[in-house]
Amino acid sequence: MYRRADASRATDGQSTVEFALLLPVVAFMLAALFEVAMLLSDDARVAYAAREAARAAAVDPDEEAVEAAARRSGLEELVLEVSPSPVMRAQGEPVTVRVAYKPSGRLPLAGLLSRTFTLRAEARMRIERP
Numbered sequence: 001m002y003r004r005a006d007a008s009r010a011t012d013g014q015s016t017v018e019f020a021l022l023l024p025v026v027a028f029m030l031a032a033l034f035e036v037a038m039l040l041s042d043d044a045r046v047a048y049a050a051r052e053a054a055r056a057a058a059v060d061p062d063e064e065a066v067e068a069a070a071r072r073s074g075l076e077e078l079v080l081e082v083s084p085s086p087v088m089r090a091q092g093e094p095v096t097v098r099v100a101y102k103p104s105g106r107l108p109l110a111g112l113l114s115r116t117f118t119l120r121a122e123a124r125m126r127i128e129r130p
Helices: 001-010 015-060 062-070
Strands: 079-083 094-101 119-126
Touching: 001 094, 015 062, 015 094, 062 079, 062 119, 079 119
Parallel strands: none
Antiparallel strands: 079 094, 094 119
16 A cells, blocks of 8 residues: 555646646637637628618618618728719619628737638618619
8 A cells, every 4th residue: 555655646746737737728729719709799790780781871872871870780990882872872773881890809819810800791782762
């Protein structure tokens, strides 16, 4: 029994050292998972902004109404492109809205991943107003 006690003492701190070595890796993986989830959420919000802006453009020629509809998504710094211009729109013709958004990272190291993407969405609807 004396040998087992010695072997046990030699490995007493092994699990603590393994935990200390793996903790940064696990923390980074969790942070990266969080960033990916936020990117997916932002992508859905960009699609929502494009759809709402296209709906506003289909019923109202005012460009400010289109921008206000896109801002309801809650995202800042959206880049909108509406075609055709309000002067060229006719009832029954399609209006297309393209939205681009460059997400900002929410976490220090894992956020670098999301800064490399530009999320884009496009929506098209027929103009309903006369």
